[in-house]
Amino acid sequence: MSLPQDVKKSLAEYKHTSLFWTDLLYLMSNRQQTITATGPFRKLAVNAKKISTETIEMNEDMTEFNTRLSEYYKQLNDTWNEAQKEYTRKVPELPNDTENMEASKRIWIDIFENYFTRLFDSANFSENFGKLVTGELEIAKHWNNMTSTLLESANMPTKKDMDEVYKELHSLRKRVAKLEKISNKGGI
């Protein structure tokens, strides 16, 4: 269930046009800007391009995510309708009194529980759900990249930098624990 060809084509064209003009404007702009190579203005132009690319790609992924989300709700909706049909067939015309209300509630819950558990147990559901989560993660990735670009321009640590710190800390803690064990056993 990928994007239709015509949507893909128009997205690619939009991306190309946008990048083309960003590049050209950047190249055409006053070369004196390079004097401020260490300042925020040059960074601003480079960052604008990065953010623009990420935004375009995020929109592409958003379309894929929406397709998966629609399929997710379609699966829920179809299952609901099927369960409702089954319920209507099994409980045609019970009198409206408390005893029958309780019985029909029980039947309603059992039928809906069975239909939905079957859906959640199916390969179709889990495949689409897996892709839905992946789509959401792709969007999150672009968002992270955009945030990182801004953080970088402000000379602040990015997610990648923090991950490196966490990894280093983790490895250091392991080394210390190993050394402590050796030292406790009298190895040092």
Added chain:
Amino acid sequence: MANEIRVDAKLLAEFIKLNKNIMEAPSLAQSLEEIDLEITPYEVVYSEGKVRLLHFSPLATKQVKTPLVIAYALINRFHILDIHPKKSWVRSLLNQGIDLYLIDWGTPTQINRHEGFDDYVNGYMDNCIDFVRKESMSDKVSLQGYCTGGTLATVYASLYPEKIKNLILTAPVIDGRRDSTVVSNLAKHMDVDKLVETVGNMPPELMYYVFSILKPFEQGFEKYLNFFKNIHDKDYVENFIRVEKWVSDTPPIPGELFRQWIKDVYQENLLINNRMYVGGKIVSLKNITMPLLTQVAVGDHLVSPECSMPIHYAVSSEDKTLKIYPTGHVGMIASSFSQKKVLPEFAQWLTERSDK
């Protein structure tokens, strides 16, 4: 009148009563923050990072010498084992003279995202168990693992059999391919690499979603309807709030641990096939030679019995017992049934095999 709708007077009265109960609920029930869980007293005897080792104060004069260490699950909090004084797994074992320790995994943050099975088993668990061995002056301890804690306990017992006297696995996650639950179905199609690389730790919200679709109508609708119907039953309301507090409190799972979990246990099923590696060592279930008690519940919708039971046949232990109970995942550890049936059998099994 042709279009007249007839409604039973009793039914109308029921409806009005339910509405009245809903209106009165805030004055009859405590909020999740207000409830006092009446946790059995304990002391934090060892801690490392976010992990704490709890030692519960004894409640019986005569103690079993071999201590029991419980490796709680990685999902939700250990409070389910001490949910109510009358339904407490912890309290029942203490009353039966068991010297009880429990590993509380705490709340991992992004700094813990690179921690995996190696850190949990060879690091935290081994350090906790060494601490207990030293403090209790016992060469070996008994180890119980519940749910995902059962998997950690299995891996630990395979790698350190010399430190474990008895192994008790309660609804352990062992054979991912045989697991017929919704959890397993979703796990099989998850791009866990992308998840961990993008968000770090397994977000509790996603886990909460997975639990919410396990029994959507019983848990999402009927449970709340019954709550309002029984709003004047003090015990019912209190029990409801206690369990809801536990259900709604899910900590994140460290990214690397979650990645290995999903891949090795659910997607590639390495654990039961003796092909899983932890800290560079192969986890062979054949190394498990100590007495083993496996407890499973036929109505378990989180870890199906088919997923847990293969451990009974995969180990080398000669003294092994498999108990199958007519209850559910939580019912096995926190219910009146558990107090009457599961715990007495467990304590008897354990006492018979422990140093007095």
